[in-house]
Amino acid sequence: MSAPAVLPTLQPASPLAAPITTLTYVTLGIGLAVFALVTGLTFYFIWRYQHRGADGEPPQILGNARDEIIWMLMAAGILVVLFGLTWTTMNRIDPQAGQDGTPDLIVTGHPWFWEANYPRGTNPAGMGVVSTASEIHIPTGKKLLLEVGSADVIHDFWVPQLARKMDAIPGQGNRLWIQADRWPKSTACPVTTSELRRRLVNILDGRWSRLATRAV
Numbered sequence: 001m002s003a004p005a006v007l008p009t010l011q012p013a014s015p016l017a018a019p020i021t022t023l024t025y026v027t028l029g030i031g032l033a034v035f036a037l038v039t040g041l042t043f044y045f046i047w048r049y050q051h052r053g054a055d056g057e058p059p060q061i062l063g064n065a066r067d068e069i070i071w072m073l074m075a076a077g078i079l080v081v082l083f084g085l086t087w088t089t090m091n092r093i094d095p096q097a098g099q100d101g102t103p104d105l106i107v108t109g110h111p112w113f114w115e116a117n118y119p120r121g122t123n124p125a126g127m128g129v130v131s132t133a134s135e136i137h138i139p140t141g142k143k144l145l146l147e148v149g150s151a152d153v154i155h156d157f158w159v160p161q162l163a164r165k166m167d168a169i170p171g172q173g174n175r176l177w178i179q180a181d182r183w184p185k186s187t188a189c190p191v192t193t194s195e196l197r198r199r200l201v202n203i204l205d206g207r208w209s210r211l212a213t214r215a216v
Contacts, residue, residue, distance in 0.1 A: 009160040014179045016143075016163050019089045026085060030078060093164060095145060095175050103147040103175060107136065109155030109168040143179040 012018040106117040116137075118130040138144055148157045150168040158165035163178040 007160075011161055014162040014181055016093045016177050016179050017161055019092050020160075020164060023085055023089045027082060030082070034078070093177060095177060101145070103173075104144040105136070105138070105146045105178075106173075107146060107148050107157060107168070109148075109150040109152075109157065111152060114157070115151075138178065138180055140180055143177055145175060146178045147173040147175050149173045 009017075009024060010021055012021045102119050104118070106119065108115040108117070113134050114136065116132045116135075146163075148166045148168045149172065150170045152170060154170070155168040156165055157168050159178070162180050163176055166174050166176050168174070
């Protein structure tokens with residue numbers, strides 16, 4: 001019997017993806033706690049205020065300002081906590097605004113494939129621009145600045161085990177960090193154009209230079 005499938009987002013293979021996984025678990029935990037509280041209170045009030053055979057209509061409660069303020073403040077507090085955790089996570093994994101310099105990798109979305117360009121000076125062979133299609137190769141253990149764009153319409157670039165999702169927008173280069181500290185359990189990571197799946201492969205440094213030399 002095959003092993004149960006696990007979401008790639010919950011199997012981080014990068015220090016840039018691990019904070020996202022942690023945030024996912026925290027958000028899920030808070031959501032489950034709220035669900036358990038609401039469900040428990042619902043069944044408690046069903047039992048506590050059930051009809052017990054008394055004649056006439058029971059007393060009608062029109063509202064309780066104190067209780068309403070308390071649960072509104074609790075909901076607002078949860079939102080503030082989640083906002084703070086999300087803000088902290090984004091600051092840990094995203095490039096700073098206005099990050100200058102040539103990106104290590106430029107990825108462009110096309111109707112049926114992804115194009116990857118390694119600019120001069122950033123590819124390991126130090127040669128012209130190295131270009132690949134459908135497969136994107138990155139060295140293991142190195143943090144790369146990636147620029148995502150599109151040649152036609154808006155696409156989404158996402159390798160959940162390595163980095164966050166980023167929109168690929170025509171005429172606009174969006175940047176993010178990407179890093180692979182180990183081989184993901186599945187090399188068929190969802191780098192998607194609609195439902196299209198492509199491959200992102202991280203390789204050892206010893207093969208990195210040889211790969212770039214052959215690609216030019």
